[in-house]
Amino acid sequence: MGTSARKRLMDWYGRVRRDLPWRATRDPWHILLSEVMLQQTRVATVIPYYLRFVERFPTAESMARAPEQEVLTLWAGLGYYTRARNLRRAAQELVKRADFPKSVEEIRALPGVGEYTAAAVASIVHGDAAAAVDGNVLRVMSRYTADAGEIRALPTRQRLREAAEKLLDRRRPGDFNQALMELGATVCLPRNPLCAQCPLVATCEGRRQGVEKQLPVKIRQNRTELSRLHLLIVEKHGRYLVRRSEAGGGGLAGFWEAPERRQLDGLQGLRGLGTFRHSITTTNYQVEVSKATVPRKPDGFVWKSLGQLAGMPVSTMTKKAFRLAGLTVTKIK
DSSP states (O other): OOHHHHHHHHHHHHHHOOOOGGGGOOOHHHHHHHHHHTTTSOHHHHHHHHHHHHHHOSSHHHHHHSOHHHHHHHHTTSOOTHHHHHHHHHHHHHTTSSSOOOSHHHHHTSTTOOHHHHHHHIIIIIOOOOOOOOHHHHHHHHHHHTOOSBTTSHHHHHHHHHHHHHHOOTTSHHHHHHHHHHHHHHTSOSSSOOGGGOTTGGGOHHHHHTOGGGOSBOOOOOOOEEEEEEEEEEEETTEEEEEEOOSSTTOOTTOEEOOBGGGOSSOEEEEEEEEEEEEETTEEEEEEEEEEEOSSOOTTOEEEOHHHHHTSOBOHHHHHHHHHTTOOOOOOO
16 A cells, blocks of 8 residues: 555545544543444444443543442443453553553553554554554455455464554554544445445455455354253342352353243242343353242342342343343433
8 A cells, every 4th residue: 555545545534434422532541441342342332332431431530439330330231241340450550550551562551452452542542653453454454455364364364464564654543543444344344345435446456356355264163152041030029039140151240130940949930921032252042031939039149129220230131031021121321
């Protein structure tokens, strides 16, 4: 990508860039917050969460002081909950410092911050000449260079990362990184790239060879597991039986969940409510939901009203189960 191609990309970005809330700030904490939220999550999904978090946690200090339960409650539904815990840990690290980390290496040392996030934050906040290479950028570079290597293979990713480093506009690295990500997100799409709208079409090697739709090469890996769960809605005097999940199984550590049938003895009045599907990373769950009562509260469980649950981090799977029973756990605004 020569100077003219870079200019075409930057001119295009200046014309069509989406008006996203984190692009209206250079506050390093807000930029870090947005980049962590955007990991493996669609922009449209992130926007309302970002706005809520910025309102509730405008500074690293405000999140560092907050209980983990509050952070998880606000994060509920965004998925990959380790991000929320690491973000709070990162906030606690930041308050120990006199200022925000200046280099890619220092930013990467924060809990939960990887190579891409560190480069993105450093380039946007400090203007560091570091290429931020996410899935969108890997796809763009694979097509632009006509690299036929398997996209998940480390040698392929390293080649594409090096190519992105060579192409980086070192005068405006933050804008350039965002321009490449924008191109991948809106034009150089996974299945049907919109080449007629691409500012780099004239110099795209994949397009020249007519292989743009075959790239990047991704060998299908069938790693999805199917698991079945039977969740229960157990009510007594307007309160519902729940427990705080531990790590492992289908649960999310620290989140509150409805009981599984296998966890309770002496069930009475069992009545089916329906089923739904739910996916967590590489596992697809077929979830059956029933109503039931129990003669006494089992160990490890507590009774909570819907109002109480609204202020607690409740798993998405449990919220779906409650909805089948005509109940809603209202999310905190």
